[in-house]
Amino acid sequence: MPGISKLLNPFGAIKQRIIPVYLGVDIGTASIKITEVEQGERLPRLSNYCILEDKSSLLRANTAIQTSSLKLFEDEVVELLSGAIAEMKPKTTEAIASLPVFSSFTAIINFPEMSKDELEKSISFGIKQYIPMPLSEVAIDWMKVGEYKDEKGLPFQQVLLISVPQEQIRKYQRIFEDAGLHLNALEIESLSLVRAAAGTDPTPSFIIDIGSRSTAIVIAEGGNVRFSGQSDFGGSSLTQALSSGLNINPLRAEELKKEKGVDATGPNYELSTIMIPFLDAIINEVKRVEFNYKSQNPSAKKMERAVISGGGANLPGIERYFESRLGIPSVKAAPFLKLEYPPSIEPLVKELNPLLSVSLGLGLREFV
Ligand SMILES: Nc1ncnc2c1ncn2[C@@H]1O[C@H](COP(=O)(O)OP(=O)(O)OP(=O)(O)O)[C@@H](O)[C@H]1O
Numbered sequence: 478m479p480g481i482s483k484l485l486n487p488f489g490a491i492k493q494r495i496i497p498v499y500l501g502v503d504i505g506t507a508s509i510k511i512t513e514v515e516q517g518e519r520l521p522r523l524s525n526y527c528i529l530e531d532k533s534s535l536l537r538a539n540t541a542i543q544t545s546s547l548k549l550f551e552d553e554v555v556e557l558l559s560g561a562i563a564e565m566k567p568k569t570t571e572a573i574a575s576l577p578v579f580s581s582f583t584a585i586i587n588f589p590e591m592s593k594d595e596l597e598k599s600i601s602f603g604i605k606q607y608i609p610m611p612l613s614e615v616a617i618d619w620m621k622v623g624e625y626k627d628e629k630g631l632p633f634q635q636v637l638l639i640s641v642p643q644e645q646i647r648k649y650q651r652i653f654e655d656a657g658l659h660l661n662a663l664e665i666e667s668l669s670l671v672r673a674a675a676g677t678d679p680t681p682s683f684i685i686d687i688g689s690r691s692t693a694i695v696i697a698e699g700g701n702v703r704f705s706g707q708s709d710f711g712g713s714s715l716t717q718a719l720s721s722g723l724n725i726n727p728l729r730a731e732e733l734k735k736e737k738g739v740d741a742t743g744p745n746y747e748l749s750t751i752m753i754p755f756l757d758a759i760i761n762e763v764k765r766v767e768f769n770y771k772s773q774n775p776s777a778k779k780m781e782r783a784v785i786s787g788g789g790a791n792l793p794g795i796e797r798y799f800e801s802r803l804g805i806p807s808v809k810a811a812p813f814l815k816l817e818y819p820p821s822i823e824p825l826v827k828e829l830n831p832l833l834s835v836s837l838g839l840g841l842r843e844f845v
């Protein structure tokens with residue numbers, strides 16, 4: 478069965494040796510982030526990056542670069558992407574892009590232990606019931622993500638099934654082509670997030686990517702996606718709450734949010750009380766994802782930490798707040814630990830770490 482990336486480029490493995498530089502392109506709801514990753518001396522090396530934020534989306538509450546019905550905004554994305562590329566002047570046009578959680582459909586399916594060939598056959602026979610669209614209209618990919626023994630001691634394997642509407646893939650191909658780039662591969666955001674934020678660490682972890690319009694929640698273990706979910710609350714929910722709660726302009730609310738952050742006890746407590754219900758909504762969704770994961774996975778282990786990513790991870794005080802509510806250590810994503818980079822950006826790394834997680838996860842794809 479063809480995988481998504483293979484569908485797009487059957488020669489990916491050969492190309493990699495010829496063009497060892499890739500652009501990781503993360504098209505979010507309020508920003509486009511591009512990183513250029515090449516082989517460094519010991520580790521992959523970040524040689525260039527660009528973050529293009531769409532500040533106007535703060536003022537136009539109902540618009541976003543990326544929406545679930547992206548059609549209207551295709552031209553705008555092409556324009557922004559071309560602009561970013563013109564500014565960045567990258568060494569390559571080979572791009573790897575991510576698909577947001579809402580544009581794909583994933584399921585974890587349990588199969589008895591069997592050979593890879595047999596598994597492939599069983600998947601093609603059995604997938605119809607898991608995919609909410611006609612099979613002819615979707616691209617399908619799958620990967621083994623775990624194994625366990627049932628109560629009788631029989632071995633089972635767990636497969637992550639990913640399906641993406643063909644129309645969505647064609648749209649990305651058009652966008653990249655129009656922006657002068659070659660789309661080498663597409664992958665779902667949760668895979669890039671796990672690569673960047675957890676690597677192959679065996680610790681059962683939540684990866685919580687707080688973007689502008691939504692939050693992606695992934696359960697990762699040993700480098701695999703074990704489960705995923707989403708909350709419709711994100712960074713802009715906090716800004717909007719401050720803006721209407723304090724009756725101030727959204728741009729001012731955005732500044733205030735970044736400056737003061739959340740603080741459940743200190744002098745900014747008043748301000749925090751406006752934002753906390755939205756953080757709690759995200760945390761409740763994290764708990765719901767955990768509950769669903771545990772009820773569907775007999776082999777589920779106890780979650781041991783939370784890695785917070787996305788622009789929302791830069792909210793001052795967020796790690797402490799998540800730690801107190803989830804009862805497990807909570808840290809900011811640190812994908813730069815996996816990279817070499819120019820010393821000149823060292824002062825920015827702390828802030829860039831969570832912001833560039835998805836984009837760096839994509840850029841790292843061919844190197845790790
Ligand atoms: N220092 C900061 N403190 C608090 N929030 C911040 C900070 N920096 C960025 N943000 C918030 O992060 C959000 C943007 O995050 P990000 O760039 O990850 O979103 P996106 O990828 O464009 O959106 P999505 O992933 O939802 O499509 C905005 O809501 C912004 O206000």
Ligand SMILES: [Mg+2]
Pocket residue numbers: 503505506688689787835
């Ligand atoms: Mg994002």
